[in-house]
Amino acid sequence: MQPRNISIKVAREEDMSSQIGNDGFYFDLVDFDRVKAFQIADNMTMSRLKMEIAVEFSIPVQCQRLWLFCKRQNGTWRPVKPFSTEENNLSVLNDSSPKNLSNNDGLVFLKLYDPEQTQIRYIGMVFVKASSRPSDILPKLRSLAGFCADEEMELYEEIKFEPSAMCDAIDANITFSESQIGQGDIICYQKSSKSLSHHAYPSVQNAVRQLNELQDQNPQIFLEFPITNLLQATQNFSDLCKVGDTEYGCVYKGIIHDTTVAIKLSRSDTLFQQEVSILRQGRHPNIVNCIGKCSEVSALVYEWLPKGNLQDHIVCAHGSPPLSWQIRTQIIGEICSALLFLHSREPHALVHGDLRPCNILVDANFRSKICNFGMLTLFLQPGDHQPALTARLPYLEPELLTTGELTPLSDVYSLGVIILCLLTGLPPLIIAKKVSEALVNNSLHTLIDKSAGNWPYVQSQAVSRHWS
Template sequence: MDKGKGSSGSRVIAIALNGGAKSKYIVRWAIEKFIPEGNVAFKLFHVFPKITGVPTPMGNLIPLPQVRDDVAVAYKKEIEWQRTEMIMPFQRLLNSKKVQAELVLIESEDVAIGIATEITRHGIKELVIGASSNGLFARRVKGQLLSSVVSDCAPKFCTVYVVSKGKLEALRPSNTNMETNGNIVEHESTATNSTNSSSRYTNSTFDPGSTYSESPSSSPIGSLKHPDSLSCVKNGYNNSGISSAELASFQSANTRNVDDASISYVGTLTSQRSTFKTVEADTESWITDQASTRISSSCCGQASASRSLPASSVTQGNVNLELEKMRIELRHIRGMYSIAQNEAIDATRRLGDLSKLRNEEAMKLKEINEKEEKAKELAKVEKEKFEAAKREADYARERAHREVMQRREAEHKAARDVKEREKLKNVLGEPVYNYQKFSWEEIVSATNSFDEELKIGEGSYGSVYKCKLHYSTVAIKVLHSKEGAESKQFHQELEILSKIRHPHLLLLLGACPEQGCLVYEYMENGSLEDRLLRKNDSPPIPWYERFRIAWEVASALAFLHNNKPKAIIHRDLKPANILLDQNLVSKIGDAGLCTMLNVDPSSLSTLTLYKDTSPVGTLCYIDPEYQRTGLISMKADVYALGMVILQLLTAKPAVGITHVVEDAIKGGRLMQILDKNAGRWPLRETAEMALLGIQCAELRRKDRPDLKNILPILERMKDIAEKARNLVAMILVAPPSHFICPILKDIMDDPCVASDGYTYDRRAIEMWLKDNDTSPTTDFPLSNKNLIPNHTLSYAITEWKSKRRIRNATKWSLYSSQSLLCN
């Protein structure tokens, strides 16, 4: 492949870039200049200094020999990647034009030498560099611009284009073009056709004796001289052997051309467009005459010197170059005229804008003066208002100071009271109840991973499991979701039940707050609702136990209402939330909907309305006025207590129960609606209890009695119930536990001892041994199936039964007579 040609025989153009934003103008100029000319390829040169060290975070530089090889290689690759990314947008711009473009990174301390070396190695014949005011090639190296140094160092076979702001600033042709007739002319005419505006090229003056320099004080034409091209022409004369007289004649002609061009340039700045066209036509004709004169004189000189010096080709090339330079100067003059004309138009337009702006500013000044007068008058009025407000503020400040002093005194007094109260609490030793914390693993293990067989209840918020925890039978309430552990009801129930204790409030043993689990004491007989409605075929509750339960519930409510320092209202009292232990002792549970009053209950004896809340609770047990207005009071729990009393008497659902009982009392049918499973109700006490329940369930809270009036009545009913229960206990004495068969759970008729050492009823153990070989008590294998009669136990059972019959007959007569007295 020939040097200066691409891989497909295309013409190679080198573009030297500094990676800045100004480089895009160089690339765009190259695209407009060379792509229309035919098959071309580009090489993008970027020079960066040699890497001599690796920087540290502290700003120091470690020499490259002192750095590990892998670190040095990585740093070099990083720098190369950064440089490549800097030039990559220009490559993509060329590729978008469907032109081949190659990135060439040059590592050299001298930019000019690095570019010249790369051009020589690849044999590139055309180079484009930039000369913007703030670019890399605008730097000065020993007083010269870097673009000039690159032009000097570039090989002579390479044509150098210097571009500034997207326009051709200077041109240094190659020696090859100078030695061939017409090459420079064709090249420049092509550049002229490829650009739409003649202002893209900047004038260069042909002066064989000049050196490369720029003088800011010189004329516009003189300041655009390109020394490289001139020096090439000078060298061409010297090498061709032209005489010094011819060279001096040629220089004088060129000097006259420069003066004429300068004069015509100054004239265009002051004359009209038609005058400029006349000057332009005269200049072109003058250029043509000069060219023909030089050609003829060159030919004569060639004929006279043909014997001694064959230099016709060199002379013809210089003449063509001079013609091309003159054309460039003419195009530059046209561009300068167009710029001057545009600047004159812009100046006229700006003058009109300034005049308009001046008028507007004058109007604004007049308005400002008028506003200033009004502002002075307004300021006078405001000053008077300020004086009055200042006097008021001084008075308010004094009054506020007095109030602050009074408040500070009150705060000091309150702080002293708090300290004294705390001292009293410490002296009295007020107990602080806490709960035991259980881990989630303990809860899961105790419930056997929440086995369904251990579930004893389920509500809207969670499920209840019966299990063993720390060798005690407990009831564990587990919320349905972890979000429930963050709910207000969960934390409120945990706070209330962990701080208060009462015999008839459900005992909180512990909790797992993270997972929303509460551990209560286990209540063997379940809820009051289940026992009243006889769910799971549970035995009925006798009437005397119901009287006692009513008093226990009322006493627990009175304890909550009189809690200090804040009274507590349950808000969800109902039979489902009243639990019964193995002795039918009642306890109120589910304190999640409780609300606390921020005042001392002892100071509210005459008030009824305490707090405004959102109505919560269970339908039929909610206070109607609370449900309607949202105003909660202690009478809300009294209404629910009345509903519970009526259900204890009738064992009927809560819907419409007040109407049913009231109609029965009016019609004398009270005994007909009472629960028959509770035994023989005492008529007078039962009627009094029913009237109390109806009074508590009145629709208006002011018609309901207070708990302090209800408790004495229920306590009297409880005393009557205890006497009746004692009489029944005397009649129904439970047999000793060793009289009970482990299989039948009843008194044995024919006791006998099995091989496991336990005593069973003969009939029951024989039926067991037919199908099993293990003990019904220990579940271990039996050594044999022999049965030994227990005559001693059999005699004791027979004697106990006979005594019980006699005792029961005597006590039953006493019970019947007392019942008749009650009725």
């Protein structure tokens, strides 16, 4: 068979430096429409391609290190695998995959943002270990930027690029693995905004922060969004933007004013008014923040929490790594704090009533926030909105099923089931019975979820006795 000619694009690190920050902002890593294309035969070997590159770019073969770029689901192109010297005599298009880096290694790209000049530039790349933390590379970042050794910095992960960049703040003290930052990802950083009068990196949600400050002073403040904002953000409520469909309503992911948000279309105007009424009674850092509403279509606009819900993390859905015991105990404390806030409302306590892992959301730094609270009260009233009890049953206080009365103790019971799920990783249906039996038989260690790491056993035993 005669070889056929194909086109291969080759991007150099110089292309990143020349494109990012010039001609306005260029996000992602490189625009492949603006890099050199090589016309080669489909049976050309890697060694021959390296010679072609050496002639074109004056880069000696021995100084070249080639990576394969692949397209991600969000449309960006990122390096995924390095080509090894063992593949020099193989075809560029050989079917055998290039060697992977160790699962513990990742090539991360770095961009520096200057808030004073509102300019961004590509600054380099660094290999990181999945078990290491961003704090470990701070000296390297300061050196690349020319900062002094004690300069405070803010780090963000670049996650979206068109029509403008969006980022999530990075907690420098949790591992790259826990932050899900790895091969081909982009870290943007800048001097700490505490010492600046200028705004932070373009994607930082300053508008939301300002609204939070206003709502801290007056919880009654809600932005009223026109329906055109919601239609544009969700592509006319397209299924492509839908991320959830529950009894509470359909949830869409969208972008409004360069801010990623969750938009919930309530099932009815009654549900919508009930939720608005509850949200206006106060704010708490562990209750999902409502940015605004669109009364025209009974929709609520919430902050976007990128790590999804706690249920998915408990069962490691979508390939997510197990939560460490430190994060699990942190989440337990945060849920307790949110419930204490709700139950302390005057003149009447607010009861969540539907506390389950699927109603606990997780942000980029694994901080938890409860959502959909107060809705079961409405569901339990006569009418069209009767709840499906099958999924809720393991979390419902037994007395509730006979009396139909929600009290703060209803939430406390649900919290106990969630704590045992986090401790053991077991399904909730008969978890209390299994833990009680294990305590009697002194075999709790056989139930504790070992994927979370080395739990403090004495404390785990005490917690189990209290909640089982």
